[in-house]
Amino acid sequence: MKRTKAPHARKSAGNAPARFKVGDRVRVKDLPNMFYSRTQMYARGVSGTIAACTYQDLIPEDEAFNQEGRLEQYYIVRFRQKDLWEEYPSEKDTLQTEFPDRWLEPA
């Protein structure tokens, strides 16, 4: 019976170098939805700024189906609330959330 390996025991099929650094402008890709995703609809197609490079890990679309794909760099991206919700009343407020490398493209 195939078992899921614990994080420290995983043999990665390779890892991808970080394409972005803190301060870079990025846009969240708007891929189709099917079965599973942790990239929120509200963030798709919206541009923000890399606030932190966090860790490397499997991407959720692979892990949710027990596939041991390559490890990818994750980033915390900061958005202006006004860019996410056009009716948002304050220029100042922000929102941060996290994405793996393949969900981002240079803005």
Add this chain to the structure above:
Amino acid sequence: MQTTHQHAGGGHEHKAAPTVEEITDFEVLEIAVRELAIEHGLFTAEDHRRFTEWAESIGPAAGSRLVAKAWTDPAFKARLLADGTAACKEIGIDWAEPTGFGTPSDYMNFRVLEDTPTLHHVIVCTLCSCYPRPLLGMSPEWYRSTNYRRRLVRWPREVLAEFGLILPPEVEIRVEDSNQKCRFIVLPVRPSGTENWTEEQLAAIVTRDCMIGVALPRPGRTADVHPVHKARHPVHSSPSMRAAE
């Protein structure tokens, strides 16, 4: 110790338990799945007991101590902001517990969000209920609700106002949507009127809600007050339903 339990009004009053103990559908399913998993050797009763022991040892007191130490020890605060997971060990919290690689759901990427007089953080997980269990224990039910998850990312000032927290427009509100493998707590600004307080005194005002970001610490505020829905068979009340005993 930090949550004041109040009975909710309306339809939430809990009736006295019936004399003949009823078993609910989910209680039956839970027992069935657990027993089958053990019978098939997928895990042992001892594994379950060990994890339960860990789960019952966690709670927001650890987070409160962490914040109080960061308020009184600038060098510790710098280490905490640089590497949250490592700094937790200094107060006896090891994110690798209880398996050696952390819990399967909490991972080992802990980050502290530092508030300033002009920046306030508040945490949500819009996709499920990601929460820093090793530091804060189990998440409150409202944090898991679709209501909080739907609204906080888009109407944070309104939702915070419902928690009794009204912030002036010149303070930036930064929502952290904890959607992947990082786990977060808020490091609030140390309130005035707490000069010369001990770490223990400070920890008492750092409640769970302050570390999620839906409340601010202040002298005299030592509990988060919410309506509480009572359990039918609370943890420890029903020995026959307790696993592995």
Add this chain to the structure above:
Amino acid sequence: MSQRSELRQQYEIIGSLQPAIHTPQNWNYEIPSALYRAYMHPPHDVGGQRDVPVHYEEKEEEQWELNTYVTCEVLAWRGVWNAEERRRRADNDLGYTLYLGMPYYGRWIWAAARMLVDKNHISLTELLEKIAEVKSRYEAH
């Protein structure tokens, strides 16, 4: 479902859970793209949806809820599944009606049961017989 009256009541409840988009025939040859996208949207992705103010409640933990949390985590500890798979199954695979209708840990234990059957760790018959046995064991108390 011993009583016919209970059966009628079940039919009423199940009827009320059907999607609100009623058409003269209850299957479609085609659907508009916007509806397809809405069907494909993962139910757990709720951020930004409208909702009304409520009292934010605490809930005292039931014994079965703690047991469920531990069972799901230990299944992952022992490599039978992982947390991301649990989130996929418990928050998405079961569809909107169950996602929005079941208790939080009800979804977890349902997902664990489904996973054990899907991966052939147990058979469905074995699960059903176990459920019936546990039920009778406690009712005999």
